[in-house]
Amino acid sequence: MSESEQKTRTVAYLRVSLEKQAEAASLDVQRAKVRAYADLYGLELVAIEEEVGSARSLDRPGLQKVLGMLKAGAADALLVSRLDRLTRSVRDLCDLVDRYFRDGRYALLSVGEQVDTRSAAGRMVLSILATISQWEREAIGERTAAAMKYMAGRGEFCGGNVPYGYRLAGEMLEEDPGEQAVVRAARALREQGFSLRDIAVLLRNKGLRSRTGREFGANQIARMVAA
Numbered sequence: 001m002s003e004s005e006q007k008t009r010t011v012a013y014l015r016v017s018l019e020k021q022a023e024a025a026s027l028d029v030q031r032a033k034v035r036a037y038a039d040l041y042g043l044e045l046v047a048i049e050e051e052v053g054s055a056r057s058l059d060r061p062g063l064q065k066v067l068g069m070l071k072a073g074a075a076d077a078l079l080v081s082r083l084d085r086l087t088r089s090v091r092d093l094c095d096l097v098d099r100y101f102r103d104g105r106y107a108l109l110s111v112g113e114q115v116d117t118r119s120a121a122g123r124m125v126l127s128i129l130a131t132i133s134q135w136e137r138e139a140i141g142e143r144t145a146a147a148m149k150y151m152a153g154r155g156e157f158c159g160g161n162v163p164y165g166y167r168l169a170g171e172m173l174e175e176d177p178g179e180q181a182v183v184r185a186a187r188a189l190r191e192q193g194f195s196l197r198d199i200a201v202l203l204r205n206k207g208l209r210s211r212t213g214r215e216f217g218a219n220q221i222a223r224m225v226a227a
Contacts, residue, residue: 007044008107008118011066011075014050015085030081037079037111046075055088058096070106082112083129097126164211164224182208186224196221 012034014027027050038045047069051062058064063086069075078100080086087093097117101108107118113129116122162168165183167176182203189199196218204215 007042008077009046009075010038010043010077010079011046011069012048012079013066016052017054033081033111034079058092070100077107077109079109083110183224186221190225
């Protein structure tokens with residue numbers, strides 16, 4: 001068997017983000033990395049696909065093109081400079097692994113993470129990386145939620161819309177007397193057994209409106225009485 005026949009036919013996928021135009025120069029860097037990797041590991045680089053776009057979805061023309069090359073038998077492996085060039089979503093990465101790379105039919109190669117799924121060990125490493133990434137995302141979410149709860153407990157503004165009944169004073173929330181009167185009225189009606197929709201109607205009949213001047217809805221009343 002000749003040397004060229006032994007090489008893994010590989011298509012490289014390069015991507016830069018629309019949101020970061022400064023990354024445009026990184027296409028050259030990615031291209032150099034995948035070429036050097038292919039030379040080092042004896043890969044036959046059959047094509048290099050370059051794309052400018054967000055990684056929020058797998059439905060990208062360039063990515064679908066290289067995946068189509070795998071399915072059509074035009075390439076045996078997909079090479080990226082880093083896994084985040086392929087996708088930033090752990091769910092999407094796991095989906096790609098399940099559909100294309102877990103059974104070893106096609107290979108996924110990453111320069112940055114030194115992933116090579118042509119072996120069982122490489123597929124295990126990829127699974128571990130995906131699991132760690134998922135854990136990091138969930139841990140960050142938990143820490144953020146705990147920090148926001150602590151800030152809210154101290155009356156600090158955590159971003160988003162200022163809740164009805166309060167106003168922003170610097171970085172702190174303080175009660176708005178006029179809105180608090182409406183909140184107390186809504187709670188009193190709720191304690192008397194009125195439905196959320198009935199309370200909204202009663203407040204409207206009294207000429208009371210939301211902060212934007214619109215009539216209260218049942219969802220707004222629910223937030224008021226639960227606060």
